[in-house]
Amino acid sequence: MEKSLYVKFVNIVNGTQIGEVMEAADLMDQDFVLTSPQAVADTKANLQLSFNKQDWQTVSLPSRNYAFSFYDGAVPTSIEPHFGPVKNPKNEYAIISG
Numbered sequence: 001m002e003k004s005l006y007v008k009f010v011n012i013v014n015g016t017q018i019g020e021v022m023e024a025a026d027l028m029d030q031d032f033v034l035t036s037p038q039a040v041a042d043t044k045a046n047l048q049l050s051f052n053k054q055d056w057q058t059v060s061l062p063s064r065n066y067a068f069s070f071y072d073g074a075v076p077t078s079i080e081p082h083f084g085p086v087k088n089p090k091n092e093y094a095i096i097s098g
Contacts, residue, residue, distance in 0.1 A: 003027075006053050007034055009045040012066045018045055021053060039070040074098055 005027050009018040019037025026033040039045070044066040048056040060067045076098040084094075 003051050005032060006050045007032075008048050008050075008056070009037055009039070009068060010048055010058070011039075012044045012046055018043070036068065036070070041070055041072045043070040044068070045070070 005024040006021050007024050008021045010016070011018055018039045022034060022037075024032035024034050045068045047059040047067050049059060050056045076096050078095075078097045080095045080097075
């Protein structure tokens with residue numbers, strides 16, 4: 001029987017939950033896929049993991065007291081070239097600026 005892994009983000013300053021409890025996708029032995037919730041830039045959070053949504057285990061890094069830092073997303077201002085094939089036969093690169 002395959003178990004579900006639940007994940008939540010908790011603000012390290014005030015202990016509030018950021019976003020909703022989520023179910024991890026593509027769960028493997030040591031990896032899973034997750035989309036982080038939205039939060040104000042520079043918010044620091046720990047992840048908490050649970051198999052039953054009741055008993056939570058905090059995940060933080062040994063080198064600091066948090067596991068995740070939120071930041072503003074990049075805003076692309078230009079893409080060169082403006083058009084062309086999806087896969088370049090000459091192994092050239094697209095330049096994304098912003």
